[in-house]
Ligand code: SF4
């Protein structure tokens with residue numbers, strides 16, 4: 001460790017595991033999701049249809065990562081409020097302190113690090129808001145995705161019983177009118193296609209989110225010189241001792 | 248209108264799955280059988296109101312054999328999800344179809360549903376039955392016009408008050424106080440016309456996508472503010488039989504169910520009879536194996552098309568459309584869209600023209616961006632968003648590199 005620098009822990013092992021599980025799930029979800037939306041490669045294996053199952057495998061992969069996302073989302077939602085390490089919700093409450101910090105970080109970004117008037121040792125308000133937006137988008141993807149999934153179980157039966165589709169209907173039917181509202185229409189009656197359109201568009205929003213997320217973390221690492229990028233791997237970053245004392 | 252909106256949202260929140268109970272237990276069917284028996288006996292006593300055509304004779308005249316008729320009866324029994332023991336009742340009900348008066352009005356539409364059941368070279372049993380039902384009023388089909396027609400409608404409504412089934416074909420133009428559509432010698436608007444005839448109907452059956460969800464007249468930009476019947480008429484029992492055109496089998500199914508049981512069939516959250524709309528096209532499609540295998544028709548007439556591959560990439564909307572086309576098909580089971588090698592366009596779903604019928608996968612479709620303005624494909628919209636973000640990041644990165652202030656590495 002460099003002299004004058006202090007190591008601060010920012011992500012627990014559990015948080016890091018979630019981060020990378022989400023990372024890989026996301027890649028799989030996007031690759032398979034794009035295929036499901038419009039199959040972009042052709043099946044060339046000269047074998048009867050029953051043997052290749054390409055679309056079916058894509059859908060299978062998509063659903064499996066969806067379930068993984070479900071589980072990590074529930075854990076994240078729990079940690080959001082009850083984590084013993086750091087409760088993110090405290091950073092998004094619109095208190096004077098949080099709002100001030102949010103804008104201080106934003107100004108830091110816009111002024112290209114010429115002004116840096118906040119404590120960068122722990123998770124700041126800006127980052128937490130950004131993190132929250134991601135999880136809201138993800139939650140919406142999960143609800144719309146499950147609605148699209150239960151749509152195909154119109155018999156009301158499933159391999160694990162009737163409770164599963166019934167529960168999904170209760171949990172996700174609201175996405176139909178909500179998506180209809182988002183997409184807009186010349187017709188009064190909502191249709192399940194609205195859910196499909198919204199599900200697909202939000203994917204693009206999430207991709208944009210990821211692009212900025214990666215850029216911003218790299219940018220912080222380069223300009224702040226505090227090793228921010230290491231948080232996702234080793235769980236900690238480094239801040240100057242004096243700075244820490246100052247704030 | 249705000250109330251309607253709230254109502255429709257509410258009904259969506261309380262939406263039940265399209266689950267259809269195909270076996271409701273012996274007891275239930277015994278009761279139902281007795282009930283139907285009694286109803287049919289009562290109907291028999293009624294002298295047919297205006298036409299005295301006998302179904303059996305009509306069918307023979309059209310060259311359909313008794314055997315075909317019975318085949319039809321057992322198929323229809325199955326379609327209505329009744330046990331096979333009901334077949335004789337269904338056959339009997341078919342002969343009593345002219346005891347239930349039907350008033351058919353046409354609003355903003357192409358008369359395609361009327362056409363569907365009239366214009367086939369070999370009429371099917373369904374079509375013959377629709378021909379001989381007691382059609383008390385049908386603007387397109389009757390000889391009378393003007394004041395005479397008006398009178399006939401008034402008479403029908405008066406005579407059969409509370410007893411007739413009202414079939415509505417076509418959407419209701421709500422714009423300009425309804426001035427987009429008027430009819431009759433008095434220039435009555437479609438809205439008033441519908442309300443007047445709906446008031447005394449036993450139930451309303453909206454046939455075709457226009458009457459159910461607005462259909463093509465309601466496609467963007469919906470100049471006439473077209474709406475489906477259920478969004479205009481309140482406090483009436485409404486059955487929706489969407490599709491463009493509605494399948495005559497499903498129309499007969501609903502009437503027959505009514506004649507037989509005196510009740511309307513079980514409906515889903517969009518008021519469609521579950522016996523017909525409880526199935527997804529895709530789940531009963533003969534090309535489904537090719538879908539799962541990832542074998543798609545890439546363009547019209549290619550190798551895939553010759554081998555009956557799945558039409559998903561040509562825009563088939565079977566995976567998102569609920570209808571029984573893939574089971575009952577059209578023209579007495581002869582064929583259906585996917586069977587002839589073109590995709591489903593989702594004609595029985597709300598807003599089908601804008602959101603289903605673009606004949607390419609949704610991801611490549613021209614669906615309006617949320618901002619309303621320009622039509623963009625969903626993926627172009629996404630790439631646009633990504634490009635904008637990329638440019639922003641590029642500028643920021645370049646500016647940072649040139650003018651950014653790096654914190655000193657050393658203490
Ligand atoms: S042709 Fe259409 S309905 Fe049939 S399997 Fe393909 S996508 Fe599904």
Ligand code: SF4
Pocket residue numbers: 490491528568569570572583584585590591592593594595
């Ligand atoms: S296959 Fe699809 S488009 Fe064709 S009639 Fe049936 S629901 Fe309509």
